[in-house]
Amino acid sequence: VEQGPTHVLNPAPVAIQQVIDVDGVPAWVNVAPFSTAATEDVLPEWFGEIVHVREDKNEWHINNGHLYVSISHDGTITSLSNGARNVLPEGQFPTFTLRNDRPAEYDAWDIDMADANAPATMTLHNGVAALVEHSPMRAIVECSYATEASQFTVRYTISAGSPRLDISLDANWQENEQRLQWCLPTDVHAREAVFGTQFGHVRRPRHANTSWDLAQFEVCGHRYAAVHEPRFGVALLADGPRGYDVRDNQIRLTVLRAPRFPDPFADRGRQKIEWSVLLTDGDPIVHGIELEASRIAHPLRIVDGVPQVTPFHVDVDIDGVMISALKPADNDNGDIIIRLWETTGGRANGALTVPGFAVVSDCDALEVPCGDAWHTTDGAIQLTLEAFQIRTLRLSK
Template sequence: TQLDLIEKYPDYIFGASQPQHYQFMKDNYPEIYSRIKEAVKKGQWELQGGMWVEADCNLISGESMIRQILHGKNFFKEEFGIDVNNLWLPDVFGYSATLPQILKKSGINYFLTQKLSWSQFNEFPHHTFNWRGIDGTEILTHFPPENTYNSELDSEFLVPAQTHFKEKDFIDEFISLFGVGDGGGGPKPENIELGRRMADLENSPRVAFDTAINFFDRLANHEKDVDTWVGELYLELHRGTLTTQALVKKQNRKLEWKLRAVEMLWSCLPLENYPSEELDGLWKKLLINQFHDIIPGSSINLVYQNTHKEYEDIQGDCDSLIALAGQSLFEQYPDSFVVANTLSYLWTGMISIPESFDGFSVLNENGDTVCVQKTKDALVAFVELEPLSFSTFNKGQALSQELELGHGLTLENNLIRYDFDKKGQVISAFDKESKKEVLESAGNILSLYEDRPNDWDAWDVDFYYRNALVEIAEATDTMPGSNGKVVQELNLTFSVGDSSIIQKVKLYPHSKRLDFDTKVDWKEKHKMLRVHFPVNVRAEQATFDIQYGHVQRNTHENTSWDKAKFEVVGHKYADLSDHDYGVALMNDCKYGYFVKDNILDLNLLRSPNNPDPDADQGKHQFTYSIFPHEHDLIRSNVIRESTCLNQIPIVFSGVRSDNGIPVKLDGNGLELTVLKKGEKEDYLIIRLVETSGRHATGSLKLNGTLTECDLMEWNDTGSQTNVEGSVSLSFSPF
């Protein structure tokens, strides 16, 4: 249709984003694709938006954001010879404060959306502005003042937009997103005819057909004139998309971490063997399912049948690639196993070990015996793994191992004591180091709420849900579980609504982190399950993990802007700290938080009926954790602990290792997030991030030539350094 329209109207220019669509067209309709390429050459078809798809920007990781742009821009450049330098996301449900830095370091200079016009309570104060992210990077941003992506391009849409355009005193043009945008189809002939007639219509906004990039380049002349917005672009709507279709969100996060591990393992082998083609396909399969109606949970059931199948395929292929890498990296040896820690943090905790070690002691590489314990589920060991390491553990002497069960409803180690009651609630958490009671009142409160939003079932959580409490879950059974030197466990069973919840609560040696491994058989309709902990901390702001950084949000409701943020995004943790003490609520696959006053609250499950009547029905498994700590967030181990919760070490059975990971990182607040082969050449890409929001120094150990480059791996941004041993590093915040 659009190809016919640009022939009929030579002055009309069509624009389309999402390289994945172009790939579909190339694969399935090569003749039409050739016509598109010709139209692009003639300047009648514009390539827009640098991401592989118009992805959700709340839920996906920082690395996924980079890969969206990496694959998107590479496709447009390779297929069309064009470097697209704008991000085009008109319909995405909020925008992370990390984005400006990622965009600018990916060669994207302009950003467009109109979605914040949908906000429930507060009108955004700008249409054109500089958007400043967490590190201080700014990007020129435009919100089309028609407040829609379905404009008819007539006076009914354009006159109010011109009247209310907030920068009209010094900017004399804005973009109109006209045609059928939501649902597809694009502009219609009558839209184009109207636009032509309004090109010079007296007492009416003037319409001119042009490309987005020409508009942005003209807009850049006003970059110093417009105001600046600092921090996230929070949509005061569609908050339910942080939780709906929980399995999709869980699988996405697990696969983001697994793909990272695959890349790192293969980077330890000769690069000529690196599975570039396979990983390219796996990443693109993950990226398409990050589209802003798939991962948010707002698609029909048929979509999720396909999504879950694709996730299973990615999982299976990643597992195969990990096994293949292990075969090349490690030597077969039946009485040993290797544990790979792909994090740049010291990893301390419990791992499951091969069953062949049952009845034997386990020795680390120094010959020291590590603690081993038999639980009902597995044989486990308590290990301490150096950052970025392969550690070999060997079979020792015969050792009798019996299942030992605990007594009572207390979990305790040298640092902390947790007391539970018969309801399954934590009635006390006493920090022995600080001599402080962590909880103000009982925690692990599992609450069932009525969840019937006014307008958008799968999309929304409305603020009045907190006045619609249906039931607080109380345990029907509390049983001590395994009790030993590796882990202490408490088993809790709840019945709530028509659903059941089974929790295995775990405390480990030398740690204050308490894990709630949770299984839910969910049979609700229009209900929401949340957990909360009232803590003995008062702070005006809480800190939330986001992509490659964190943001702070007010815990009070002084303004309408604060009140609107009753459901906000957090990835691995939300932390409430004063100067001396804090508590973090962590998770391995959840995103929707409520943190007001001293309440840490996490959204666990929803059960909307539309557009998928079976949304979230059935079995779920996830972990959330409470982590009390001394000091504030930055001086604590919250970031490390939450990362370790999400990236469990990989165990290779029947092998031993003389190899290592070829880089080492040293420095507080620094994290090595990616080690992979370059997209086009045989070199290693090392991605380093400052995670604490402060100036940091450190060192990177490796041998070779080191060059700083942009996130697209196209342009060197620093001089080459020959390294034999280590190189000093200096980072600004984030």
């Protein structure tokens, strides 16, 4: 790293144009996939909506042209909309709740249905909320909650250009056999919820019509959980696998647990957990949820100076297809391994362009070629992927 302005490294397979935090100060970045870029102190001239905040006697009204959020002075989110439709049902608001968590077996692994269905205890507000930051780049509202044993500080962030409400929880977690959930009520009429998996997604019912449905009360979702109508939807996104309980009109995110076996002090102490709310124009699978989830799962790396790395130029012009891995071949002969996957559940055709590479072949996960090699056309590779197919390519110069 050479001396110079602050830069970021983008390990994500998608371009990132967003406000980031550099030592507590907001900065703007515009960085291509697998590349580096300098941060900027101000928004670019071509940028559209900035963050607007209006305060009345009871709440703050914050919007960035994509997302419109109202937060009361006690920290309650009272409205969450895309400007046309509020996702919250009338009179219902997001809450933090505590539930008993005493499974009959496998304390640190299982969640029993009786505990999941039992009444929950709402965490209590601890003081008033505060607008701790307001600039054209972002606005942050901070509030506190507490139980008899634990304390929580929650920050709601709305950034310029972002379709997400970003939420962070700093906790001093000292509970025993309790489970903390964040519950988001939704005014969305959907029979099913969709949950991300490692390479794809699954759908689960929101009702308990049969014993099979009843048993699916907690689902492990990689990256996201979402519900949607044909022209409107809402999703929770996180940087890894989380437990979600989606039933009736609520999406419940399991934030923290406090098991006593095999480790009687598991997860106790200081914890920081982050997640986001994303509103979509319909089915999130076809409206780019995987792109937004990738930005969260592969956060930018901030470098104090100019990193001496060569950006890797690759262009995926195939709808619904993303890169999951990009690496040098294990035998260190100059070849490159690219692993792609189809994200929507349908066949996809298009071109992958990697300048500087002339020969490509399919290979397995161990990088052993499986099939004949063929030549690219000026680095362009025509590909077809079946629904949810994972395809690994070996590229040579």
